[in-house]
Amino acid sequence: MLNKANQHWGDRVVDKILEDPVPENHTLRIATGITPSGQIHIGNLREVVTADVIYRILQERGKKAELIYIADDFDPLRKVYPFLDPQKYQPFVGRPLSEIPCPCDKHSNYAEHFLEPFLRSMDLLKIHLKIFRSSDLYKNGQYNEVIAQSLDARDKIAEILFRITGKEIDQYWSPFVPICESCGAMTQAKVISWIREEKIIKYSCGQCNHTGFMHIQGNGKLTWRIDWPARWSFLGVDIEPMGKDHGSKGGSYDTGKEIVNRVFKKTPPFPIIYEWIRLEGMGDMSSSKGNVIAIEDALKVVPPDILRYLIIKATPKQRITFEPVKQLLAVFDEVDNEQAKRRDQRAIDLSQASDFKPIGIPFDHLINVVQIAAGDPAEVKKILQRGGYKIADSSLGALEERCVFALNWLEHFAPQEARFSVAQGLPESVESFSPQQRKILGILSDILKNMLTKEIDVTAEEIHRAFYEAAKEDTELTVKDVFQAFYLALINKNSGPRAGWFIKTVGIDFVQKRLSQASGLEK
Ligand SMILES: [Zn+2]
Ligand SMILES: [Zn+2]
Incomplete structure (x- = not known):
């Protein structure tokens, strides 16, 4: 029996999910969702990777499972983000993302502009999502029944929201937000009455004062706190990862649980709450703040297996800081080197995406x-x-x-x-070397020459020590001066990669000749 504490978090979560028996032919549905309002970034990636881990483990255990992704492309554009042209986009604030032109004019709409690279990256990461677009679900009528149920239960829902969030509910508040047929605004209209038999509402627009009647299908949407439990209900969601904002006390999962039970008569999905991914020195990644690395860009630098590993190794509750220098290089080696200290083999197995x-x-x-x-x-x-x-x-x-x-x-x-780049010839900066610097480089060159005549292989450490030996030969120079003169002669910079290893890599004979030239002994 495995010690639970040593188990991978994914295995522990699946154990927990399977405590409730799954009916024989039931396919467990795992849902993910991201609003394509801006670049979909590696912070968002945690949502789909977390879901994919659960999906893969359920499959390992012989369960039927399905991974779905709902693109919230029927959400309104909240504001003109810093990465948008204000002149072009100001008029579209408040309109559904699926009905706004795309920034590059090559996609069918604004949402698709950001979805396309995201979905391409999903292929590289071997995350197979069944995709739904909320604009389709609203327009093709799949939402009709839950919208009607929500409008019927308007008072009950208002009571739940007020009790759990403590926020005052306006007398005109409605779980359904119509899109004004006159001005196109989604967020400014009030529902005045609801005619259930015909599924028609009467509304008045707060932006242009238009009053009219409309059928609920495709002409508006449920507000987020109702939309979420509504889709759990008609899509049959069993499991869903969520960011900590949704999963916090009084958050939309709290209200959603009660709404799905009491209004839609279904059970809420099993929640997996995850922490944010921060960008080193720049805070939590957020597309509205613009401090993001798009998944597509990250995959140019990090192989898919390693990007997955970075997320899968941490438990969902751990905050991940993406630091592209030290940390990323360390993670590379954990995956690449079977001897690496912090390597987590189970996380590596769950991270398989390419033939890495x-x-x-x-x-x-x-x-x-x-x-x-x-x-x-x-x-x-x-x-x-x-x-x-x-x-x-x-x-x-x-x-x-x-x-x-x-x-x-x-x-x-x-x-x-x-x-750096290794200078093809002697860099000009060498001309301003002091006599001491030249002398030291000459000593260094002699030590290397001596090494070359030895039969045995010289190690990088031994080469590195030569710098300290050389420095002892001149009391006016520090070790730092020796290193500096060396780097200037080779790469025309004051510092560079660790000298012993660098010399071993470039070739002792090449370096020895260069130092000899720089010392002025050889022209
Ligand atoms: Zn585009
Ligand atoms: Zn209007």
Whole structure:
């Protein structure tokens, strides 16, 4: 028997879900939903990845399961976000996203503009979603019955909302918000009366003062706190991950539970509440704040398996901070290196998405190597082999792919100090070296020359120690000065990758000649 505490969170959640017996032929429906009001980012990814973990484990256990995604494209545009052209979008505030033109003019509407790259990324992440668009569900009549039930139970719902949230409910408040047929606004109309037999409402618009009658089908929507339990009811949702805002006390899950029981006579889904993903130094990711990394962009730098692992390894209650330098490189190695300390094998198994093959080369090392090789994969292979890495022919493809990720990392995420290129000739800055600096580089060059004549292989540590030995030769220079002169001569920068490893990677003979030139001994 496995110790529960050591079990992966996904296994524990599924144990809990299956405590209630599942009827023989029932397919467990797991629902996810994101409003495509802006770039769908890696913060949003937690919703679908969490659901996918549960989906995969249910399948492992022989249960029938289905993963659905509801794009809330019938939600109104709340405001002109910072990434939108104010002139173009101001007139569309309050209108359904599915009825607003897209920012690039290439998609059928605003929502599709953001959905298209998201759905493409889902394929790469091997998350198979059955997709619903709320605009379709409203327009094709699937919502009709629950809208009618909600309008019938208007007072009961108002009582529930007031009691649980403590918010005063206006006498004109309605669970259903019509879209004014005159001005198109969704958020400003009041429902005056409800004619159940014909499924027609009478409303008056707060924006243009129009008063009219309309059929409920496709002409308006339920407000969020009713919409959610309504869709649990007619879509038969059994399990749903949700952000902590929805899952908090008095949040929409609290009110939804009671509404689904008392108004729609169904049971609420099993909730999985998750924490946000923060962007290091920039707070919780939010498309309205603009501090996001789109899933599509992240996948250029991080293979799908590793992006999944980053989320799957943490329990839903743990806050994840996306930090693209140290943390990301560490996560790369956890997945790539079977010996890595913090590696979580169960999380890796649940993260399978592509034919990700471990190649056993630390990603930070590869980042240095691709720069030394100026991006040429054949040269990368040579350098790696010189450094003692064994590269089987069968992993050449994986290595080439990894080089592309390394180059993309350099382009998108690398801090200035991680970028360098080995200068083809002696950099000009060498001309201003002091006599001491030249002397030190000469000493360093001699030590390296000595190493080259040795039969045995010199380690990176041994090379690194040579800098400290050289520094002892001159009391006027610090070790820091020695390193600085070295980096200037090689990459024309004051600092760079760890010297011993760097020299081993570039080649001792190459470095020795360069230092000898820089010292002025050789022209
Ligand atoms: Zn577009
Ligand atoms: Zn109006």
